[in-house]
Amino acid sequence: MAAVESRDCPVIRALTFDVLGLIKAIQSSYASTSPKIVETWGHPDSSNSILSASLNDSKFNPLLAVARKNGHIELVNPLNGDIHSSRIIENGVEDPIVALHLFKKDPTDSLSRECTLVTCTRKGNAALRSLEVDKTPSEDSTCNDSVTTWNVCSSGEVLCSAVHGNESQALFGGKGVEVNLWDLETRSKTWSSKAPPKSSLGIFTPTCFTAATFLNKEDHHKIVAGTDNHQVRLYDISAQRRPVISVDFREAPIKAVTEDIDGHTIYIGTGSGDLASIDIRTGKLLGCFLGKCSGSIRSIVRHPEIPLIVSVGLDRYLRVWDVKTRQLLSAVFLKQHLTNVVIDSNFSDLGTTGIAVDALSDEAQLNQNEVDASPPVKRKKGDKKLKSKKKSKKIVEEEDD
């Protein structure tokens, strides 16, 4: 542990959400490099358990949306924890919300005190809600909200969802639900994946997607999904409905998938606490993040500027990792099972570390350029098959000898 603390952690601020409904703010200041809990908001109660959270990370008026187990959606100020408004969703307890995304506001109409969220429940009822942000927490009311709902899937359970960076596309996937891509403006399904064919033994594995994300901020054509069957798949909408690449990783279900800003590296977390990064263009494992991580990883977040990722999970720790060296920078014990984490990227320790952060981000960009310089290698499924055939041929030859 002493070795961990000696490595200094850059200045970050993260918010974690746990099963008792507590929101904890963790930040590492310039003075003390190891991150600490600075604030705890909320009353501990198991019915308050936070299922999903989303942060609108703008410079002015940042806003945090939180979905709870008892069917509440709350809008929270991420700086001081004030609850701006709280809504009860119908059937919130029987049909809990699994995914929630808060739209980034346009900077032009920052005066309007409305925000839009897209939510999806376990049974596949997606909804686009626009809520009014009150400065004073009022009575739970749903009268002045405009809600448009639609159904994402007819059967099965939705387990994961992601909204693309331009906020016009959203994907949903789950147990018995293939990855669906929906246009949020017209609310129409634009694409859905197809289950991979039966294996050579005729075994068909039932669909179960446990994590999914868009690979790139700019185009929405590439989707990365993790399955219950410890597979990471890359889908290309413009190419085909079946996965372009699928990679096996260890033996536990993939519980978290997060994309890097460089557009080809992804970070995956499994149900038994393994964290790894994969270059999805080739499907090669870049390396594992080692560090006594013993519980299922629930959420991974990449810092938008500093090259580091933050992971939380059932082992009650928040861990900060260096992306380049894959070393553990620091770990914070937070006492509860953690479900989600978000990073407040605008945080800087009273401006004293602005320069350092900039330098780091420059470095990150440089590194990116280096990586981007290498031509992207795409390996299609056909290549793989060819290779395997060659291999089998070789083996046959050897046997003949």
Added chain:
Amino acid sequence: MGGKRKNGEDDNNDIEEKEEGSVNKKREILPSLIKNKQKRSAVHAKVKHEKKREKKKKSKAREAAERRALELGEEPPVKAIPRTIENTREVDETVCMPDDQELFAGNDADEFSSILKQESAPKILITTCRFNSSRGPAFISELLSVIPNAHYYKRGTYDLKKIVEYANNKDFTSIIVVHTNRREPDALLVMSLPDGPTAHFKLSNLVLRKNIKNHGNPTSHKPELVLNNFTTRLGHRIGRMIQSLFPQDPNFRGRRVVTFHNQRDFIFFRHHRYVFDSKESKGTKAKDTKGENTLQGNVVARLQECGPRFTLKLTSLQHGTFDTKGGEYEWVHKPEMDTSRRRFFL
């Protein structure tokens, strides 16, 4: 470790002496430098014997000092505390503090709180792995006598997930699966229902009741439960899980006590009964106040073991009920955790 280091230091001293060219010829030769095995072992034996004598001398001197202090009515010299790997254990931030409000809130919200608050009574289903014979059934029959309100069900060829479903319908609160390998119980799966965690233990050193000398036979009273040294957050959770197997209102007339003692991540299980012997010849005082209340005269309290006796080691704690394929783990033992002997998780 300490002993080894001491040896090393002695060796260094020897080398220094050698360099100085000391008079003592025998001291300077290390046994490991001698190539002839017979001579080497002879020298080694001599060194060992000398060390032993020195140690004896030291302890005698210590004893004498103590006795002298007693005679003179002075404060006896402070007893040295031996260094063990437990009292030099690595600093662990997850150790529970008694003044932690969040911990209590977490306890109130966890899966075992309804049983531990006595809102519902524990009801345990015990079953086995598919193939089960010899010591397995014997162990289960003893477990049935240890845990009140436990019911044995034949495993048959049912899937464990089906059994979980069945137990949920019948309002069981926990399932224990005894896994045997080569007719010897070697693993224990403790599952808390309906959605509680699943703990997987390695089971070793099983001694059944009939193999314990002077064993007693337990009564059907509800036992007392002793949980020792479950200190960390994970240990606390395991302790609560074990606690939820037993009824929370012990019957003190029954004088049965069940102990789960954690030491270096191994959980030792013992099952005893209190015995209060009334003896007239000896003038010893009864330590137990209960004994004094019930019996007149001089009473000696002692413990009588009534088996079984076994050791558990946690290998994983799974979130939710048994699910090997899609299950999430709260804690899994991984080989990279074993880089220090002084790191404990419970």
